[in-house]
Amino acid sequence: MSVIADSSTERALARTYSFNVRPDVWIPLVLLIGALGFPLFLILTSAFNAGDPEAFPATQYGLDNFVKLSGHLDWIKNTLIVAGGGTALGITIGIVLAWIIHRTTMPGRKLFELLIAIPYPLGPLVGALAWSQLGAPRDGLINRFFTAVSGIDTHLINVYTPLGIIFVEAIFEAPVAVLIIGAAMQRMDPALEECSSIFGSGKLRTAWKVTLPLMLPAVLSAALFMFTSMIGSFAIPTMLGTSSRFYVSTNAMYVLLQGYPPNYPLAAALGLVLIAMTAIAVWLVQRVLRGRSYAVISGKNYRPRQVDMGWVTWILLAISLLYVLLSLILPMGTLILASFQTGNQINFNFPTWTLRNYIYVMFDFPTTQQAIVNSLMLGVGTGTLGVIFATFIAIATHRSRSDGRRLLEQVTMLPQAFPRLIFAVGFLWMILALPLRLYGTLIAVLLAYVIVFLPLAYRGMSGVVVQIDKALEEAARISGANAARIARTITLPLLRPGLLATWALLFMVSVREISASLFLSGPNTQVLGPAIFSFWDSGGMPRVSALAVVQAFIILIALTVVRSMANRSVKA
Amino acid sequence: MKRKDEFRRKGLSRRQLLLAGSAGAVSLAMPHVVSRAYAQATAAPSVDAAKAEGPVVVWHGDQEADVVEFLKVFTEKTGVPAVQQRLLPGQALPKLEAEFRAGQTSGDVYLTSDAGILENLRMQGRMLRYIPKDIDAYGPNYRSSEPGYWTTYYINAGPMMYDLRYVKEEEAPKTWLDLLDPRWKGQIGFQNSAAGTSYGLWFVMKDVLPKDFFDNLGQNNPRAYSSSTQIAQDIERGDLKIGGRVSIFQYTKSVRNKQPVKTVFPEIGIPCVNQPVGIFSTTKHPNGAKIFTEFLLSKEGQFSWNNIQGSYSARPDIQIEHLPDIKTLKLLVPVDFPEYMKPERRREFVAIWNKMTGL
Numbered sequence: 001m002s003v004i005a006d007s008s009t010e011r012a013l014a015r016t017y018s019f020n021v022r023p024d025v026w027i028p029l030v031l032l033i034g035a036l037g038f039p040l041f042l043i044l045t046s047a048f049n050a051g052d053p054e055a056f057p058a059t060q061y062g063l064d065n066f067v068k069l070s071g072h073l074d075w076i077k078n079t080l081i082v083a084g085g086g087t088a089l090g091i092t093i094g095i096v097l098a099w100i101i102h103r104t105t106m107p108g109r110k111l112f113e114l115l116i117a118i119p120y121p122l123g124p125l126v127g128a129l130a131w132s133q134l135g136a137p138r139d140g141l142i143n144r145f146f147t148a149v150s151g152i153d154t155h156l157i158n159v160y161t162p163l164g165i166i167f168v169e170a171i172f173e174a175p176v177a178v179l180i181i182g183a184a185m186q187r188m189d190p191a192l193e194e195c196s197s198i199f200g201s202g203k204l205r206t207a208w209k210v211t212l213p214l215m216l217p218a219v220l221s222a223a224l225f226m227f228t229s230m231i232g233s234f235a236i237p238t239m240l241g242t243s244s245r246f247y248v249s250t251n252a253m254y255v256l257l258q259g260y261p262p263n264y265p266l267a268a269a270l271g272l273v274l275i276a277m278t279a280i281a282v283w284l285v286q287r288v289l290r291g292r293s294y295a296v297i298s299g300k301n302y303r304p305r306q307v308d309m310g311w312v313t314w315i316l317l318a319i320s321l322l323y324v325l326l327s328l329i330l331p332m333g334t335l336i337l338a339s340f341q342t343g344n345q346i347n348f349n350f351p352t353w354t355l356r357n358y359i360y361v362m363f364d365f366p367t368t369q370q371a372i373v374n375s376l377m378l379g380v381g382t383g384t385l386g387v388i389f390a391t392f393i394a395i396a397t398h399r400s401r402s403d404g405r406r407l408l409e410q411v412t413m414l415p416q417a418f419p420r421l422i423f424a425v426g427f428l429w430m431i432l433a434l435p436l437r438l439y440g441t442l443i444a445v446l447l448a449y450v451i452v453f454l455p456l457a458y459r460g461m462s463g464v465v466v467q468i469d470k471a472l473e474e475a476a477r478i479s480g481a482n483a484a485r486i487a488r489t490i491t492l493p494l495l496r497p498g499l500l501a502t503w504a505l506l507f508m509v510s511v512r513e514i515s516a517s518l519f520l521s522g523p524n525t526q527v528l529g530p531a532i533f534s535f536w537d538s539g540g541m542p543r544v545s546a547l548a549v550v551q552a553f554i555i556l557i558a559l560t561v562v563r564s565m566a567n568r569s570v571k572a
Numbered sequence: 573m574k575r576k577d578e579f580r581r582k583g584l585s586r587r588q589l590l591l592a593g594s595a596g597a598v599s600l601a602m603p604h605v606v607s608r609a610y611a612q613a614t615a616a617p618s619v620d621a622a623k624a625e626g627p628v629v630v631w632h633g634d635q636e637a638d639v640v641e642f643l644k645v646f647t648e649k650t651g652v653p654a655v656q657q658r659l660l661p662g663q664a665l666p667k668l669e670a671e672f673r674a675g676q677t678s679g680d681v682y683l684t685s686d687a688g689i690l691e692n693l694r695m696q697g698r699m700l701r702y703i704p705k706d707i708d709a710y711g712p713n714y715r716s717s718e719p720g721y722w723t724t725y726y727i728n729a730g731p732m733m734y735d736l737r738y739v740k741e742e743e744a745p746k747t748w749l750d751l752l753d754p755r756w757k758g759q760i761g762f763q764n765s766a767a768g769t770s771y772g773l774w775f776v777m778k779d780v781l782p783k784d785f786f787d788n789l790g791q792n793n794p795r796a797y798s799s800s801t802q803i804a805q806d807i808e809r810g811d812l813k814i815g816g817r818v819s820i821f822q823y824t825k826s827v828r829n830k831q832p833v834k835t836v837f838p839e840i841g842i843p844c845v846n847q848p849v850g851i852f853s854t855t856k857h858p859n860g861a862k863i864f865t866e867f868l869l870s871k872e873g874q875f876s877w878n879n880i881q882g883s884y885s886a887r888p889d890i891q892i893e894h895l896p897d898i899k900t901l902k903l904l905v906p907v908d909f910p911e912y913m914k915p916e917r918r919r920e921f922v923a924i925w926n927k928m929t930g931l
Contacts, residue, residue, distance in 0.1 A: 054669065136809065136811050137811060138738075138809060138810035138811045139809035139810050139811055160811075242764075242796065242797075242798070243761070243795050243796065243797050243802065243806070243812075244795065245758075245793060245795060245796070245929065245930035247930070247931055252931060255764055255765065255766060255796075255926070255931055258660060258764075258766035258798075259764075259765045259766045259922050259926075260665050260686070260689070260766065260768075260771075260918065260922075261665075261915060261918055261919065261922070262665070263922075342829070343808070343829050343831070344805045344808050344809055345808065345809055360637075364640075365637070365640055366640065366655070367636065367640065367656070432671070439671070439678075440678045522657065522678050524629075524655065524678075526657075534636055534658050535636065537658075537798050537799045537801065537802065538634075538635040538636055538637075538658065538799045538801045539635065539636055539637050539801070540637075540801065540805065541805065543637070
């Protein structure tokens with residue numbers, strides 16, 4: 001008896017102290033730890049540099065920069081205000097719109113589903129640019145219209161305020177919340193709601209008391225995604241906040257890095273604080289969700305009942321229309337109007353309008369031509385590499401029997417905690433320190449994109465991989481198919497819609513990327529985000545608007561093509 | 573005394589002999605060495621070699637559209653291709669530092685708003701000396717003390733600016749101290765601390781204005797912009813009343829666009845910086861870089877550039893339409909160059925400017 005006990009104890013100990021780490025886990029793990037760890041190490045050493053701020057590597061270490069940072073707590077406070085306020089508003093919009101689209105009988109739901117998704121790929125740069133022309137206190141179109149109609153010579157809205165920044169952040173990030181919460185709503189078990197109705201609860205009470213709590217994991221997941229995005233958000237605070245003396249961490253960091261002499265250590269210390277804030281948010285969400293059941297968003301394919309809201313339907317339609325108006329029609333309409341102008345002020349004198357700005361940005365200005373081509377190539381490259389890498393990682397984390405799967409998943413999601421601006425600086429230092437001649441090449445930009453968007457790609461592919469039943473592949477194997485045939489005839493066709501959707505998402509986010517590209521693009525590697533930003537900085541409103549419209553057009557074409565391919569794939 | 577005695581007793585030591593011999597050799601060779609260095613610095617670049625080298629990479633802090641237009645003219649005239657990247661000094665220098673550290677540089681020619689930066693780079697041996705044919709058209713204040721390291725390609729004067737649609741002429745500030753009037757609270761715009769022109773402004777004004785001027789100006793919540801284009805844009809749109817310091821070419825551009833803008837030149841003077849051009853010693857396109865510099869500083873190039881941008885040339889033989897006669901202006905230019913270049917002075921400026929603009 002004691003012999004048996006001893007041997008089982010030994011086996012248990014052996015299991016505890018031996019690691020079964022297979023190549024499908026350790027190879028990506030080592031690659032990721034290297035690609036993330038080295039820049040992080042450089043940022044860390046810079047943050048603790050207490051000597052010459054320009055010394056690289058640092059010669060003296062200390063906490064001086066964190067002490068200095070304590071004199072700028074307003075940057076961190078403002079970051080939390082914008083990220084917290086933007087997330088709260090964005091989640092509210094997301095819950096309401098997801099519920100309207102997926103759980104009510106409102107007419108035109110399919111069309112709204114498409115229209116509501118568009119603002120996200122258009123991106124914050126387009127949003128900030130358009131709203132600076134819509135909501136500027138004196139010259140903004142909304143205020144001009146208000147003054148013309150009311151005769152009151154004051155502004156109705158001012159987008160150059162914390163509230164304005166929160167509003168623009170929220171409406172351009174809300175589509176992500178609609179997507180995440182909507183997906184959960186579509187898979188929700190309707191029995192619980194039916195129970196609530198049987199016990200006499202009204203529709204709104206059921207939605208509030210049953211549907212919403214069941215959505216908590218999805219809501220928190222969307223909130224976390226939005227919060228981390230907004231903590232690192234660069235374009236909107238820079239374009240709407242800087243000139244009104246409103247500094248969050250990113251636009252302050254940009255000035256610190258831009259200034260001469262640059263204050264790398266203070267910027268790096270600020271970056272570390274942002275990384276810590278994001279990590280705390282992730283930890284808090286995990287803590288809230290710990291022990292809760294995710295059964296409502298499992299692989300089971302429920303068809304939840306859609307509710308006829310009666311006369312309230314028209315209010316819901318108005319809400320949906322208002323969102324599309326504020327996030328898509330007004331911004332794009334304003335940019336198109338501005339792109340036809342000859343001066344900085346939008347006028348409605350049609351004969352003075354011109355197409356010259358489009359001719360200029362598309363044909364006369366070599367930077368934008370190069371930027372368009374490079375952005376397209378980077379979009380395709382990021383989509384392809386990101387999908388391949390994310391698929392392998394997703395298969396490894398969900399299918400492999402190797403140890404270290406959870407660690408691989410956590411490391412894969414780590415870039416989400418890095419504000420892209422500070423990651424780009426660390427990444428730039430890394431490629432300059434490596435013996436490889438990567439600096440100033442598109443490959444360097446591509447690698448940075450793949451890393452920063454990996455969490456997004458992994459999230460997409462993980463959701464697809466987990467839904468594919470292993471039994472199908474096992475059946476094929478029993479029937480004599482080899483691994484290549486199984487991949488070609490079973491796995492890939494099943495993965496295809498998810499692959500396409502993730503590829504399209506990566507393509508769009510890389511075409512609209514700006515904060516990482518600002519530090520990584522060079523004279524021969526211009527990309528659209530920094531090109532638009534530079535034009536905004538020094539090129540005048542008509543031309544930058546034309547370029548933003550061109551960028552939006554490219555993104556919309558990509559969206560349409562991929563959507564039709566995905567539809568065909570699903571039908572097939 | 574002992575040494576003197578030894579010298580008398582033993583004559584010259586071996587070391588002294590070697591030193592004396594080397595000094596003699598250097599003094600004999602000096603004219604030749606100097607003339608050789610001069611000859612290298614003035615050696616005409618080859619257009620064919622420049623074309624074979626590939627596009628010249630021009631780093632600058634100017635308006636991208638203006639530089640692109642000028643590069644088009646440059647390529648048409650010389651046949652040498654060129655590309656540009658807009659980098660303000662604060663962006664360019666860290667990038668350059670990192671590139672020098674890695675031994676890989678991407679820029680060839682640098683056009684900047686901060687002559688102190690080029691002078692620092694020259695002292696570090698990072699600038700290539702090339703003396704263009706027209707160097708004598710530039711006064712001593714507009715080029716490096718040893719000609720050929722950097723030369724001023726335009727003079728960036730910075731008056732105040734406002735739009736008559738939003739500010740009446742009689743109410744507009746006339747002096748620098750008028751900017752302290754609370755009526756302009758939140759309505760004055762400057763470029764941020766990354767701009768060389770802001771450093772130039774602070775450097776020349778700190779000694780002619782009251783010591784607490786910038787602190788008091790901070791009470792009026794001035795706004796920081798990353799470019800003078802944005803300042804001009806907000807002035808024209810009525811979202812900013814006063815440009816505290818606006819590059820004068822913005823005025824020319826606004827006038828060309830028939831905007832009712834006015835400039836203010838306070839009696840005490842207006843800040844002004846030299847915008848120099850220089851070639852990096854690590855240039856991968858030395859022929860193209862020299863041809864570019866030669867063209868930019870030539871009479872034709874100077875007219876072309878300053879006409880495109882609407883700015884003052886450092887050459888007295890160039891006049892640009894709409895600009896007030898430069899001779900009538902009291903320009904305050906940084907003259908104490910060693911002080912201007914000191915890192916601690918810059919750090920002092922960055923701290924004051926960031927505080928003033930709310931960062």
